[in-house]
Amino acid sequence: MSNFRTLDDLTVKGKRVLVRADLNVPVADGKVTDATRIERQAPTIRELAEKGARVIVLSHFDRPKGKVVPSMSLKVLVEPLSNAVGRKVAFADDCIGPTAEKAVAALKDGDVLLLENTRFHKGEEENDPAMAKQLAALGDIFVNDAFSAAHRAHASTEGVARLLPNAAGRSMQAELEHLQKALGNPERPLMAVVGGAKVSTKIALLENLVKRVETLVIGGAMANTFLAAEGTNIGKSLYEPDHLETARKVVHMANEAGAVILLPTDVVVAKEFKQGAAHRTVPVAQIGADEMVLDVGSDSIKAFANRLLTTRTLVWNGPFGAFETAPFDKGTVAAAQKVAQLTREGKLLSVAGGGDTVAALAHAGVEDDFTYVSTAGGAFLEWLEGKELPGVEALTAK
Ligand code: 3PG
Ligand code: MG
DSSP: OOOOOOGGGOOOTTOEEEEEOOOOOOEETTEESOOHHHHHHHHHHHHHHHTTOEEEEEOOOSOOTTSOOGGGOGGGGHHHHHHHHTSOEEEESOSSHHHHHHHHHTOOTTOEEEEOOGGGSHHHHTTOHHHHHHHHTTOSEEEEOOGGGTTSOOIIIIIGGGTSOEEEOHHHHHHHHHHIIIIISOOSSEEEEEOSSOSTTSHHHHHHHHTTOSEEEEOSHHHHHHHHHTTOOOTTOOOOGGGHHHHHHHHHHHHHHTOEEEOOSEEEEESSOSTTOOEEEEEGGGOOTTOEEEEEOHHHHHHHHHHHHTOSEEEEESOSSOTTSTTTTHHHHHHHHHHHHHHHTTSOEEEEOSTHHHHHHHHTTOTTTSSEEOOOSHHHHHHHTTOOOHHHHGGGOO
16 A cells, blocks of 8 residues: 555645545435535545635546536535535636636635536546646645545546645545555454455456455355356356356465355345345255345354454455345345444454445444445445555655
8 A cells, every 4th residue: 555645744724735525426306315425525624624724625526528517516515515514615617727726716724615527627537637737736735535536547636646745635544544454454364245246347356355365255146156156056046157267266266375265055035036025045055946046044144153253354345135125135234233243342343345335234224333434436346456546546656
């Protein structure tokens, strides 16, 4: 991991500080439906403002693809951001050029300004040096607080970081410190839970993790592909016939590395996939030809819980079953609650992240009981793949 600076290393009074946030939050009918990212990034903005900086907030929102798309304006976030930061937030209709420059020039110490969606300009995703230069002209210091956008080498994440003195914001700092504890330099034994639908989207991740953990737990429909690869009849279950070989390779790599792979030994099956569908729990050898696997069974959860007792560090990505459709959420909920309990008891360091995972933990009511839950989707996955994230790498460059 890079050796980054933090807010503690900066003198910001009277300085124009550009803060790259990730305000790409879910919005429906003009209202934010999950403010987690805003809440996580508010402390950095507040701290800088309290220290007398002139804070200029940059973010992308959705994927407007280099054009102005009014429905993707950041304007709807002025009020939620202002509430979270506890200060008035000004807004400028453009993130570069005369409009932005004028708004920045009007700032006094302690003021906060939000600039319009960086992705309204083509130069953002192209990491155009000219756009990075225009962004850099707005500030004296660059602070990146957007771990969840750090896998993108864009002008506002990577390009601008190379042009200004820089540091990680508090949220970025927390993400990096926890990921370091979880995977960089973990207390062992280390366990990874990888769930979700597809092996194909997680090949690099599985291949990286299997070399680094003592235990790899496979959940979700992905486990069906592993079961099928072992010759288990999985009936009508969702799986990836093109990735049986991938699954075998991961198992082989685990054997070579001395890691244990935990696959379900019993499963919850149903003939149709719908809320409340008739279902039964069977050993994996007894899945009917007309049945599909929708969750892990209680024996599998017991085996997982047992193994957890001798585990010190856990990294979790992806659910065990179709948790959005009851009763197929039981395995995921039971597993998450076990992790939460051991974490509360101080026996386990637990870090979760990536897409569906946060929703699954929230559904289990334990998102505050893990040691750390990342707000990142793709960036968290790329981290688990062992990739360097350009937005993080650039923080050490200057
Ligand atoms: C995210 O929501 O994962 C980040 O904000 C990155 O967004 P993107 O996938 O559109 O680059
Ligand atoms: Mg994404």
